[in-house]
Amino acid sequence: MATSSASTDRPLADTNVSAESQARIDWFQKYTLGTYIRPALILSHGKGCWLYDTDGRKFLDFNAGIAVNALGHGDSQVAELVSDQASKLIHTSNLYHNEWAGRLAEALIETTKQLEEARVGPGETGFIPGKVFFTNSGTEANEGALKFAKKYGNLQAQAQPNRYPNGKYEVVAFSRGFHGRSMGALSATAAPKYQKPFFPLVPGFVHCEYNDVEAVRRLIRDETCAVILEPVQGEGGVFQATPEFLQAVRERCDQVGALLIYDEIQCGIGRTGKLWGFQNFPASCRPDILCMAKPLANGVPIGAVMMTDAVAALINAGDHGTTFGGNPLACRVGLHVFQRIAQPAFLSHVLTTGQYLQDALRAKVATKHPTIIKEIRGLGLMVGMEFTVDPAPLVKIAREVGILIITAGSNTVRLVPPLTLSNAEVDTAVDILGVALDQFVASLNACKSG
Ligand SMILES: Cc1ncc(COP(=O)(O)O)c(C=O)c1O
Structure with missing residues (x-):
């Protein structure tokens, strides 16, 4: 099952947040301005393309802090330099x-x-x-x-x-x-x-x-x-x-x-x-x-x-x-x-991994859902998936099966992972996204029939 590589003991659904974490979220919200709507989880640390929350849940990070953590999380050289x-x-x-x-x-x-x-x-x-x-x-x-x-x-x-x-x-x-x-x-x-x-x-x-x-x-x-x-x-x-x-x-x-x-x-x-x-x-x-x-x-x-x-x-x-x-x-x-x-080798890694990601999304995801996925586009590891429907609910569904994504513009999901992403992590991401999309389609169908 694709989600196994992202799952931990505690189920990923937002509702499974621990009482302790929820209390901390309530306290956070009491004192900070509500300019963002955040899910019920508190991120505590990361390694490479993976993020962990205070309840020990694990997520594949396809946001990278909105195209920021290019070298991924917990990079040892960056950490040493910051400390020194x-x-x-x-x-x-x-x-x-x-x-x-x-x-x-x-x-x-x-x-x-x-x-x-x-x-x-x-x-x-x-x-x-x-x-x-x-x-x-x-x-x-x-x-x-x-x-x-x-x-x-x-x-x-x-x-x-x-x-x-x-x-x-x-x-x-x-x-x-x-x-x-x-x-x-x-x-x-x-x-x-x-x-x-x-x-x-x-x-x-x-x-x-x-x-x-x-x-x-x-x-x-x-x-x-x-x-x-x-x-x-x-x-x-x-x-x-x-x-x-x-x-x-x-x-x-x-x-x-x-x-x-x-x-x-x-x-x-x-x-x-x-x-x-x-x-x-x-x-x-x-x-x-x-x-x-x-x-x-x-x-x-x-x-x-x-x-x-x-x-x-x-x-x-x-x-x-x-x-x-x-x-x-x-x-x-x-x-x-x-x-x-x-470094030329780093830049060509971004190019080839980005192409691998786009190809995998087309082959395994877009072809399965041609009525809702309109286009996969982008350059390197800046990839957009345009939908024929509003993909906003997919962000929550995807997080709850183990991958962090964001929307951009209208009807588009933006994928901007760390640039150190490997092909194996692309495969995992595409598998998890596939699970999320199946659930998304099921929810759309349920809305139609309901
Ligand atoms: C193209 C572009 N310009 C400017 C900004 C603003 O940058 P910051 O949030 O660091 O102030 C952003 C942030 O998303 C951006 O994507």
């Missing part, structure tokens, strides 16, 4: 230099430059970053990038009033994009469910249909200071850009003098089997600014904005700042994680 650095120096503020922020910035820039130089054709330029600004999260990385772009736009408008008589402050973002919850990042996130309670938002954000080349040509205009997009959308439902779309965006940015920001917070750092998501596209689709976060330190909070020298030259001391960003603990772990993920 914590005993030496955790935080200094940005009033002083620290060794690890410099070393991580160097690794991000030099590795990206090498990869870009290796892939560009004659006469092409790829993304040649020159500077990094460290943050604590993806939202803060995007917020920083948007501020840098606003400053760029204001300087351009001041320097060329005849070319930009209406100013240059608009930011073009796209349908299904997700960029974070702060006021700037939220203003770029075109989802009414996230935006509506917080109106009025920051002015100047324009939303365009993703992958619509004609709309790009119309909406990116002289007033535009920046365009922000995910080369592969995560939260919006695992959709990848078309090369024609990215090329049109780049071309239009060059025509109107706008900066192109790639939000690679979810699709970057190996998730798609390339170091950067945009490296799945022609070299001409290069950004001016790239934002990253989630997996960079395997769960230790960190984010970063990587930009060309031309953008960096516009930012002066005092323009932007952070207390925690770039601290030695997060940066030392970040350097280690980045160096491991950037």
Whole structure:
């Protein structure tokens, strides 16, 4: 029985939570803001792709903390580094230099430059970053990038009033994009469910249909200071850009003098089997600014904005700042994680395991449920399963048979496991998902007949 590899003594159903754990959940809920609806379990530790709760239950983790724990849980090298650095120096503020922020910035820039130089054709330029600004999260990385772009736009408008008589402050973002919850990042996130309670938002954000080349040509205009997009959308439902779309965006940015920001917070750092998501596209689709976060330190909070020298030259001391960003603990772990993920063998493992996962899902799951599974799509280990029905109830059913998954966009289940996932773990996951889907279909049929 497939569930045996995920099951433990205590049955996995939410209702089997122990009285002790339930009491702790009630206490937790008494004191913490209810911004999330959480299942009745408390996770206590993990190893590789597996998570355990305080009742000794075991789950195969296909969320990885929403595309964060790229090296899995309980990685011994990460644990040693955290412990060693914590005993030496955790935080200094940005009033002083620290060794690890410099070393991580160097690794991000030099590795990206090498990869870009290796892939560009004659006469092409790829993304040649020159500077990094460290943050604590993806939202803060995007917020920083948007501020840098606003400053760029204001300087351009001041320097060329005849070319930009209406100013240059608009930011073009796209349908299904997700960029974070702060006021700037939220203003770029075109989802009414996230935006509506917080109106009025920051002015100047324009939303365009993703992958619509004609709309790009119309909406990116002289007033535009920046365009922000995910080369592969995560939260919006695992959709990848078309090369024609990215090329049109780049071309239009060059025509109107706008900066192109790639939000690679979810699709970057190996998730798609390339170091950067945009490296799945022609070299001409290069950004001016790239934002990253989630997996960079395997769960230790960190984010970063990587930009060309031309953008960096516009930012002066005092323009932007952070207390925690770039601290030695997060940066030392970040350097280690980045160096491991950037290895060609690691990236090709992501690619082949992702393909194996997609093939197995198609062969064993999609073919069995053709009426409810519409499409399996994705790149590397960023995989979406689109349904013809709302798959939200499947998340609970799947957890109760031993696998953690999440939804994304509309009617899509997102699979973003640790990048260290093995083919054997794929087989286990697909078996457990098969059990969950049978139960899901049975519940749908019961609803129909009831
Ligand atoms: C593409 C993208 N951008 C930004 C964010 C926000 O990042 P954070 O939650 O670290 O602030 C997310 C988070 O899911 C994301 O997927």
